[in-house]
Amino acid sequence: MSSFTISPTLNKDKVFILNLSQVEHRLDPNFYRQIFKDNIEKIKANNYKRIGEVVKFSNETWNQKDFFSSTFPYIEISEIDTLSGDIKNLSEVDIADAPSRAKMIVRENDIIVSTTRPNRGAISFVKRENDFSIASTGFAVIRSLTTEEFDKEYLFAVLRQKFSLLQLEQRSSGGNYPAITQDELSNVVIPIPNKSIQEKVKAIFNTCFELKSKNEATAANILRSIDTYLLQELGITLPTPPENILTNRMFTVSMNEISGKRFDPAYHQVYFHKLVASIVNSKYKSRRIGEEINEINYGASFTNDYVESGVPLLRIKDLRRNEIVIDKVVFLPEIARKLLGNSFVKQNDFLISRSGTIGVVSLVSKEIDGFAFGSFMIKFNLKSDKVLNREFLSYYLNCKLLIDLIERDKIGAIQGNITIPIIKSLLVPVPPLDKQKEIADHITGIRKQAQQLKDKTKELLKKASEEIEEILLN
Structure with a gap:
């Protein structure tokens, strides 16, 4: 080996020579890149331990039948805030719709580590409010320590550092979605x-x-000040929410008022009538959104069997109020394209969630043009931009007033949803276009x-x- 040399003009992180004694159990060249070697040497210059020596992983799993009555709290990798480690937007999923990977039981004070694209840092310290949630099998669950040299709080802090994430990257394998095994995670070293x-x-x-x-x-x-400003500019004064006492839950409604409408009492609460009246009595004449809608349709139903490339898919968890956030693009097989029909979005389309947290609305950006979208969402677009400003409408649909009205309109009890007719019936005040743009x-x-x-x-x-x-x- 000593007779071989490498030109100093070459990138030593891409072109290098190893002695046989330096080769571990891996033969993939990426594992031996200089950046990884330097990182390990820095850690091992001081006291350190392999994770496998100091932690116990949990293999406690859920059989997807017991413990929960109808829905269960589900932690997916995309719900971990990679900046803080907090669990965001925890999903409540119907047991009947449980993905096959929804199996890992997590408990308070567990540390969960994403094993898919682990270098992103989707690592969380499970808090009391997430005790006994179900996590994806895409997590490794650290349940306890076998040493008193440090505590979990220190371990959590260290795992989220760059020198740990580099090791997770080094020890991963795979193409577009590299993953790390629990055995490889056990070989990560941490300074002590x-x-x-x-x-x-x-x-x-x-x-x-x-x-x-x-x-x-x-x-x-x-952000909370947005609602105050918006409603004030529209001349809308919200009624005071009623106190939850018996006398406020008792009211009468004439048959004329419910003829051709719904018969469920909650829909006809006085508070909701006052909300509608606040729109009708605003500064500006209102109209139903359906009058301005050009095209509207539900998304497609599909299985959760994703592939590494194919048709890019928007999921309901990607939808936020006034924005769409995709931490990880998932794909359906290309063959599904013909079956999806018009379940694709274009720039400036509106998407609205119809299940789960209903009524979450966002405009589709240029970057997401051409994505397919699922059946838990509804897509619509406007006939023109001569009556309603798109940004104004998006902000209006996400304000507290509309959130309450959409909650009234939902169909179903435990897992309510909204329909196309409900969206079309929503009232919106229509100021002059220049005023809409100003708002x-x-x-x-x-x-x-x-x-x-x-x-x-x-x-x-x-x-x-x-x-x-x-x-x-x-």
């Missing part, structure tokens, strides 16, 4: 300094997340303020990570 340094690392980590929580609370207050632009500005706080949080997390790495590896 003295307790005082561990406490310092935890303090930096916790301080950073306290600031994150503060920024998020401020951003939430900024939309102002709200967009408010949202940008909130986003700036989120960006500031990302920078805080980055700096904290750099500080922790400096303490542990240098």
Whole structure:
């Protein structure tokens, strides 16, 4: 081997030579890249342990029958906030619709690590409110420690650092969706300094997340001001929600008022009538959205058997109010394209959730043009832009007033849903187009303020990570 040399002009992370003694159980060249080698050497320069030596993984699984009556709390990888490790938008899934991978039982204080694309850092410390949830088999579940050299809080902080995520990347295998096995995860090494340094690392980590929580609370207050501004500009005064007492739950309705309508009492509550009246009595004449809709249809039904490439798919979990967030694109087989009909979105289409958290609305951006969408959503577009400004309509449909009205209109009890006729019947005040644009632009500005706080949080997390790495590896 000593007779072979590599030109110094070549990228040593792409072209390198190994001695046979350096080869581990892996033969894939990617595993031996210089960046990975340097990372391991930094960690091993100090006291360290393999994860497999210091943790016990849980294999506790759910048989998809017991414990839950109708729905169950399901944690998917995409629901982990990769910045904070928090579990966001926890899904309540019908047992009958449980994906085959919904099997891992997680408990308070477990650490769950995504084994698919693990270098993204979808790692979470399970809190009390998520105790006894069901997680995807795409997670490895760390249940306990076998050492007193450190605690789970330190382990969680360290697993989320760049030097750990690089190892997860190194030890993964696969193409578009690399994954790590539990055995390979066990071979990841972590630094174990003295307790005082561990406490310092935890303090930096916790301080950073306290600031994150503060920024998020401020951003939430900024976003809450949107409803106040929007309704004030439209001249809409919301009625005071009634106190939940017996006298407020008792009312009479004449047969004329319910003729041709629904007979369920909740639909006819006085509060809902007042909400509708607040729209009718606003500054501007209102019309039903259906009058301006050009095309509207439900999404397609399909199985959850995704492939590595094919037809890109929007899922209901990707839908947020006024935005679509895709952390991981999933694909249906190309053969499904012919069966999907018009269940594809185009730029400037509206998508609205019809099941789960119903009434979540967003406009489709250019980047998502051509994606298919599932049956839990409804797509519609407008006849023209001469009556309704799209951004204005999106903001209006996501305000508290419409959320309450859509909740009234849903059909079904436990897992309610909305239909195309319900969407078409929704009332919207129609100011002049220049006023609509003024409102939309102002709200967009408010949202940008909130986003700036989120960006500031990302920078805080980055700096904290750099500080922790400096303490542990240098």
